Amino acid sequence: MGVTALVMAGGKGTRMKLREEKPLLNVCGRSMIEHVLNALKSAKKVDEIVIAVSEHTPQTAKMIRKFSMKVLETPGTDFVSDSQYAVKKLKLDTVMTISADLPLVTGEVIDEVIERYKQCGKPALTVVVPAETRERLGLKADYVFERGGRRLVPAGINVIDGNRINEKQLEEEIFVINKEEVVVNVNTPEDLKIAEHRVRCMHARNNSSLGTSSWSWVQTVFF
Secondary structure, three states, X not given: OOEEEEXXXXXXXXXXXXXXXXXXXXXXXXEHHHHHHHHXXXXXXXXXXXXXXXXXXXXXXXXXXXXXXXXXXXOOOOHHHHHHHHHHHHOOOEEEEEEOOOOOOOHHHHHHHHHHHHHXXXXXXXXXXXXXXXXXXXXXXXXXXXXXXXXXXXXXXXXXXXXXXXXXXXXXXXXXXXXXXXXXXOOOHHHHHHHHHHHHHHHHHHOOOOOOOOOOOOEEEEO
């Protein structure tokens, strides 16, 4: 099963209240989208990468094309509509959509998500994170829902069978991941500061000889 990673980088980013396009915001020396692309390149289960841009992110498109990567311009309506447009336009099969505002994401987590999709046997999978974890870090959420007595927030990563994109409702696996790699996404200037701090912390841990995470409560849950 070949997997195409569709990086969603066409949003307006109005909550940032900045002139610079959100995917290009600097996080510890690299743009957010570069962090995401590097993670995707290191993932073993991703076969192709496509970056979905729009009229709202022309500089992002320009920068990505310098890397000789595949770019598709979408209408720039919203995450769901633009991802559906891309899947239909490119006639994609198995697709992992991922937001360009996840600067801490890693190839290992991406592979974990894809493997879970393969195992669940359902046509769609949505990655979510516990709301209390985001709140503990000072991150706010626009949308929170409950499942199994837990308050959950979409992480901006989904996997779907592209051949069934026209179906109104698909059976869905909810995959709860309580890891900083997917908990931290950037929607506000305050989120950006938190992301920069967490990236520095991750780099410090990776450069140490401990080899363990300081987040003792990291866990993965299936629904």
